[in-house]
Amino acid sequence: MADSRTVDLTNCDREPIHILGSIQPVGFLLALTADWMVARASANLDQYLGQAPADVIGKPIHEVLLPGAIHELRNRTALLRGPDSVERLFGIRLTEADTRFDIAVHLSGGNVVIEAEPTSGEHGDVTGMVRSMIARLDQCGDLATFFREGARQVRALVGFDRVMVYRFATDGSGEVVAEACKPGIGRFLGLHYPASDIPAQARILYTRNLLRVIADVDAVPVPIEPQLDAAGEPLDLSLSLLRSVSPIHIEYLKNMGVGASMSISILVDGKLWGLFACHHYSPRCPSFERRSVTELFSQMFSMRLESRERQQTVEFERRARDISDQLLGAVASDETLLRDPDWLADILTHAIPADGVGVWLAGNYAFSGITPPTEDFRRIVRALNATAAGKVYATDHIGTLIADAEKFADGTAGLLAIPISRSPRDYVVLFRSELVRSVRWAGDPHKPVEYGPNGPRLTPRESFEEWKELVRGRSQPFTASELRVAETLRATLIEVVLRLSDEASAERQ
Ligand code: BLA
Structure with a gap:
């Protein structure tokens, strides 16, 4: 077994x-x-x-389970395709006892791994249920409503106190973009x-295995026996x-006051x-069947999201x-607009959300919204x-372009520069403010009484502090x-600027 004590x-x-x-x-x-x-069994098998x-290690499986169960398990194992495939069976009797089990079977190394939980017996019309859930998702107009509806539906399925849609940014950090929760427990x-x-x-791991439940944070883990096989492998x-x-x-999770988690x-x-x-x-474990329906819903949600995002792009x-056509048309009739x-x-x-725009045209600086002062803009x-001869250039951290950009008093952190002429260099620059400034912290809704062995770092508030440090001086x-x-805009603007300078030189002649 890996020694988890060495992890900090x-x-x-x-x-x-x-x-x-x-x-x-x-x-x-x-x-x-x-x-x-x-070959192996969990220590709680007896229960x-x-x-x-x-009693069972080293024995053929037919001495442990009923023939009917083995038949089903063999059939399903034959269906396993590809490295990440898992088959599921619901409501199966494994021994002469009355208990029925929900089962997952997959291959790991050379082993067939069978995991079972007592069945809930709650067989519903799964197809009908998922279909109507998807229909409700499809009625959502914008993405924010779509996320909120997704969170609501998952909450309706699993009954957890809080269900969040947590979206990753390109740097791996994440944001809670939707939430459905019991009233009075604070918002994330x-x-x-x-x-x-x-x-x-x-x-x-989470791209291979889509659902995990932590049914009770106080539960004592049950070891698998033996831990290592003859080849010394776990x-x-x-x-x-x-x-x-x-x-x-x-x-x-304990520091957050959470009793059960699922993702x-x-x-x-x-x-x-x-x-x-x-x-x-408090502890909670939706049945395996319920979890499977939730996973199916989440897969449908993901597919819908994929097509919505594509359409949005x-x-x-x-x-x-x-907008680019509009710009061309407007400037053609009134060049002072530029x-x-x-x-x-x-x-x-x-076209591109930003907090401010600066224009550098023939050595003159004009600006609107949140922009750096002239001297900084000149730099x-x-x-x-x-750096960026003739190309569109973007950064979420002006500090990579200019050493002491964090001193900018105005809080601009990111820029996108569109060169609009060849020589001398003219630019339209869109600025974005520092991300931290646009994010609020709602207070710690679950302040723990005392922290675990790793101290306060493993709490939402400390996480947020850490995130803030990481994104300091960065924009969206x-x-x-x-x-x-x-x-596209560069091509349009260059055309406009070229024409204006042609006209200007024609006038001079
Ligand atoms: C796993 N961390 C997770 C999981 C989530 C989070 C959702 C998946 C497991 C689960 O379903 O609970 C994080 N949970 C969040 C966040 C929110 C939330 C951000 O609800 C926001 C609302 N965790 C740390 C630090 C480390 C760490 C500092 O905060 C390590 C230094 C480790 N998190 C960690 C590990 C796992 C994990 C190792 C994997 C757990 C597992 O699957 O075994």
């Missing part, structure tokens, strides 16, 4: 969370060899099957957390249903876009082309001339789509 806040991303060697006590685990001999690990909506709250190996629990979770994360991956274009993150303030770029920063800011920030232009980044739009 400095090396979380190296904690081998897939081989911690134990499961949660809400079910049991059996690992079989390729010829269906019991569910009336036989201890020592709009809060940000640093990437380190969900370390890299956990994210990789059982890889990456695809496990019952895997016990990282003690660091358990401490985080379901939201994948868009094959990447981890975010999670449905659910908290309950197409629409955004179409609108930008319209020297009017308020007009430019208004039209450009409709920006010099740096742009040196410019997206790939916004950069494409900026290219």
Whole structure:
């Protein structure tokens, strides 16, 4: 077993969370060899099957389970395709006892891994249920409503006190973009957390195994026996249903006052876009069947989200082309508009959201909204001339362009520069404010009485402080789509500026 005691806040991303060697006590685990001999069992087997690990290890499976159950399990195992495939069976009798089980079966190394939980027996019309949930999602107009509805539906399915839609940014940090919760427990909506709250190996795992539940943060993990096989290897629990979770994360949940947690991956274009993150303030374990429906809903939600995002990009770029045409048309009839920063800011920030716009044209600086003072702008232009010859340039951290940009009194942190002539260099520059300034902190809704062994770091407030440090001097980044739009605008603006200078020189002759 990996020694989790050696893991601390400095090396979380190296904690081998897939081989911690134990499961949660809400079910049991059996690992079989390729010829269906019991190789490993969880220490709590007796409680569910009336036989201890020592009674079954080394025995063929037909001495442990009913023939009918083995038949079903073999059929399902034959269906396993690809490295991350898991089959599920519901309401199966495993022994002569009356208890029925919900079962997940998958392959790990050379083993067939069987995990089982007592069944809830709550068979509903799953297809009808998911279909009507999706219909409600499809009625949502904008993305914010779509997220809120997603959170509401998941909450209706699993009954947790709080269900959040947690979206990752490109730097791995995250934001709670929607929330459905029981009244009176405080809100997490709009809060940000640093990437380190969900370390890299956990994210990789969450793209392979989409749902995890931590049914009770106080539960004592149940070891798998034996921990190491003849080759000295622990059982890889990456695809496990019952895997016990990282003690660091358990401490985080306890510090938040959370009794049970569940999260379901939201994948868009094959990447981890975010999670449905659910908290309950006492232990809670929705049935495996319920969890499976929730996972299915989340997959449908993810597909809908993927197509909405795609559509949004197409629409955004179409609108930008319209704006660019509009700009061309307006300036053609009134060239002074190009020297009017308020007009430019208004039209450009409709295409690319920004807090201020500065225009540098033939050595003159005109500005609108939140922009740096002239001397700083002049330095920006010099740096742009040196770095970004003739191309659209964007950064969420002006500090990478100018050494002491954090001294800017105005709080601008990001810029997107559109060169609008060749020589001398003229620019339209869109500025974005520092992200931290635009984010609020709603107070710590669950201030713990005392912290766990790693101190206060593992709390939402400290997480937020850490996130703030990481994003200091940074703005909301410019997206790939916004950069494409900026290219369109560059082409238009260059055309306009060229024509104006041609006309000016024609007049002079
Ligand atoms: C896992 N951290 C997680 C998970 C979430 C979060 C959702 C997935 C497991 C689950 O379902 O509970 C984080 N939960 C959040 C955040 C919110 C939330 C941000 O509700 C916001 C509202 N965690 C830390 C630090 C470390 C850490 C500092 O805060 C390490 C240094 C570790 N988090 C950590 C680990 C896991 C984790 C190791 C994996 C747990 C596992 O799957 O075994």
